[in-house]
Amino acid sequence: MNDLPDNQIILNGCAVPLTGEHRITLADFVRDRGATSVHLGCEHGVCGACNVLVDGSCTRACLALAHGCAGSRVTTLDGLQDELAQRLRAAFNAHHALQCGFCTPGMFVSAYDMLASGEPLDEASVRERLAGNICRCTGYQGIVEAILSVANPQAAAHSHAHSHSHSHSHSEEARP
Amino acid sequence: MKLAPLDLRMPASIDEALGQLAALGSDAQVLAGGQSLVPLLRYRVLRPHVLLDINRIAALSDLRFDDSHGVRIGALVRHAALEQVRAPSHAPLGALLNAHAREIAFHAVRNRGTAVGSIVQADPKGDWPLLFSALDARIELASLRGVRSVPVREFILGPLLTARAVDELATALTLAPDEATLTAWGRAKLMHRAGEYAMCSAIVLRRSHTWECWLGAAGDKPCALPRLARALAAGTTARTPLLAAAGDDIATALPELDRLERRRHAVNAVDAAQRALNPQAR
Numbered sequence: 001m002n003d004l005p006d007n008q009i010i011l012n013g014c015a016v017p018l019t020g021e022h023r024i025t026l027a028d029f030v031r032d033r034g035a036t037s038v039h040l041g042c043e044h045g046v047c048g049a050c051n052v053l054v055d056g057s058c059t060r061a062c063l064a065l066a067h068g069c070a071g072s073r074v075t076t077l078d079g080l081q082d083e084l085a086q087r088l089r090a091a092f093n094a095h096h097a098l099q100c101g102f103c104t105p106g107m108f109v110s111a112y113d114m115l116a117s118g119e120p121l122d123e124a125s126v127r128e129r130l131a132g133n134i135c136r137c138t139g140y141q142g143i144v145e146a147i148l149s150v151a152n153p154q155a156a157a158h159s160h161a162h163s164h165s166h167s168h169s170h171s172e173e174a175r176p
Numbered sequence: 177m178k179l180a181p182l183d184l185r186m187p188a189s190i191d192e193a194l195g196q197l198a199a200l201g202s203d204a205q206v207l208a209g210g211q212s213l214v215p216l217l218r219y220r221v222l223r224p225h226v227l228l229d230i231n232r233i234a235a236l237s238d239l240r241f242d243d244s245h246g247v248r249i250g251a252l253v254r255h256a257a258l259e260q261v262r263a264p265s266h267a268p269l270g271a272l273l274n275a276h277a278r279e280i281a282f283h284a285v286r287n288r289g290t291a292v293g294s295i296v297q298a299d300p301k302g303d304w305p306l307l308f309s310a311l312d313a314r315i316e317l318a319s320l321r322g323v324r325s326v327p328v329r330e331f332i333l334g335p336l337l338t339a340r341a342v343d344e345l346a347t348a349l350t351l352a353p354d355e356a357t358l359t360a361w362g363r364a365k366l367m368h369r370a371g372e373y374a375m376c377s378a379i380v381l382r383r384s385h386t387w388e389c390w391l392g393a394a395g396d397k398p399c400a401l402p403r404l405a406r407a408l409a410a411g412t413t414a415r416t417p418l419l420a421a422a423g424d425d426i427a428t429a430l431p432e433l434d435r436l437e438r439r440r441h442a443v444n445a446v447d448a449a450q451r452a453l454n455p456q457a458r
Contacts, residue, residue: 022184022227025214043177044215051284058284063214067184068207068229110284131370132282 006070011035012079022067026052026059029066030076037077037105041134048133051106051113052076058113077105080112087150088112095146099137107133111147121151179217186229190236190318193345196228198320201342204228208251211281211289212297236347241266247351251293255286268358269311269351276307276363282371296346298332298397301373303365305332306392310379313351317344325350334396359384362451364444376444380452385409389422389449394430394441401425401445413453418446 008015016033027038027050041047043062050061053075061074088111091097098104107130114121114129121129126147130140148155184207187193197204205224207213208231216222230236236251241263249258259277263270280286280303294304295315308315308328315331317324317340328349331339340346359382366376374393378401381388387408389401403421412418422442426433433441 021181023179023182025179028178044218045211045285048282048284057287059287060211060284063210063285064288065184065207065210065214065227065229068186068210068231070186113283128370129283132284 009066009069009071010073012075018067018070020066022065024066025062026054026064026066026069026074027061030061030074035076035078039102039105041102041106046134047103047106048110049103049106051109051133053109053113058110075109077108080108084115084150085112088115088146091146091149092143095142095149097139097142097146099135099139103133103135103137107135107143111143111150115147115150121148123148126151177218177220179214180220180223182217182224183226184229185226186232188232190233190345190347193228193230193233194318194320194343196226197345198343200226200228206230206296206345208293209254209289211285212293212299230345238348241270241356242353244353246353247349247356249291249349251290251345251347253291255280255289255291256283258291259286266356266358268361269356272307272358272361272363276303279303279365279367279370285371292346292349295328295331295349296338296340298334298336298338299373300335300396301377301393303374303377303392306377306390306398307363307379308349309392309398310381310388310390311351312355312388313349315346316348316350317341318347319344323347329398332397354383357383360452360455362448362453362455364448364451366440366444376441378441378445378448380404380408380445380448382408382452387452389425389445391426391429391441391445394426394433394437399429401429404445404449408449408453413450415446415450418449419443422446422449 008017011030027040030038038052038061039049041049045060045063051058052061054069055072110133126144187196204226205222207227207229238248238250239253239257240248243265255277258273261270261273291304294302295308298305313328314325315328326339333339362380364378365374367374377392379390387405389404390398391401392398401422403425407418407421419442422445423438426438426441
């Protein structure tokens with residue numbers, strides 16, 4: 001698989017010895033070691049709140065066994081600190097891409113993964129890629145806008161200004 | 177729910193895995209991608225004592241398209257690999273695998289789930305059981321007793337039921353050169369939402385003058401639509417007679433469906449047929 005020792009995982013850059021029962025999922029294992037950004041929603045692979053990167057590949061941590069990931073690099077939301085992640089954080093903030101925040105870590109990992117893939121992204125493809133992440137506040141619009149603003153900074157700045165002037169004129173019309 | 181206690185073993189070779197399977201029999205369950213199996217372990221529908229994780233067996237990762245030997249998809253080939261594979265020697269088949277894989281579940285699930293695992297899972301709504309039944313692929317089963325190759329159409333017996341013996345490991349899906357050579361194809365999958373299981377799913381394949389039409393997500397296992405295939409082979413392209421043929425096929429194969437369900441599956445199957453007739457409309 002790779003050249004890391006088989007009795008540990010690298011969790012957000014730190015070696016963590018693999019101990020405990022074989023039945024422990026990767027999600028429970030990393031949460032018990034402090035990576036509590038990995039949220040458990042459905043625990044059967046539907047909601048996406050537990051998405052993490054395993055050797056760079058977006059993975060449901062609730063459907064992977066911790067011991068089965070021996071020798072792998074596991075990155076959770078907490079471990080995403082590069083320049084792309086910082087831009088995405090700022091975009092989540094600017095576009096109000098979270099309400100209660102429960103889905104946010106999984107949404108963020110999915111969003112980071114699709115941006116890091118380098119594939120061209122438009123609204124339809126972002127929505128399709130987000131189909132595997134459920135937001136119980138139904139706040140998808142802001143999340144999609146945040147991701148698109150990082151994917152296509154110039155187009156997003158334009159449409160953002162446009163939608164602002166739009167909502168402004170609406171409120172003018174609504175005035176009695 | 178959390179998984180029941182179990183012993184996870186990670187054999188390094190096929191021989192080691194087969195030895196363990198022979199010794200453990202029904203006490204063991206093979207884990208490949210785990211995207212269907214782990215939920216079943218969580219619900220405790222399955223409670224194996226030993227989980228045999230085959231992900232360290234490098235020999236199971238091969239994905240080959242070969243003019244003279246056909247196609248081989250090893251047991252560790254993920255949906256994502258089939259979504260992206262380029263097969264210049266088998267361009268129509270490659271494009272069909274790409275399109276079919278792209279509509280399976282979600283990106284994170286496709287990164288781990290495997291095509292061979294999906295056949296062994298034999299979910300009536302599964303995507304690969306339908307496609308590999310339509311293609312008339314074979315599944316290779318290895319045990320200490322030897323290796324056998326079974327047509328997928330015979331391997332899948334019913335919902336979550338297959339002809340796999342307890343000591344057998346499914347090692348690959350294979351397609352003979354003739355089966356891997358397509359002239360045209362069409363597929364149609366109706367979902368409530370991207371990534372969900374299919375409400376209706378159909379595959380239509382053309383190999384020069386012969387046609388194969390198959391229906392999934394209805395009944396216990398994928399089923400053939402022979403009247404629709406004959407109508408297409410006879411040159412029928414109009415929607416009304418194709419719908420009548422598909423409706424007759426479905427009424428015969430699945431008499432338990434009500435009129436609305438039958439109609440929905442027939443319309444979906446004819447959509448697949450028309451995409452095979454007119455690839456630009458795909």
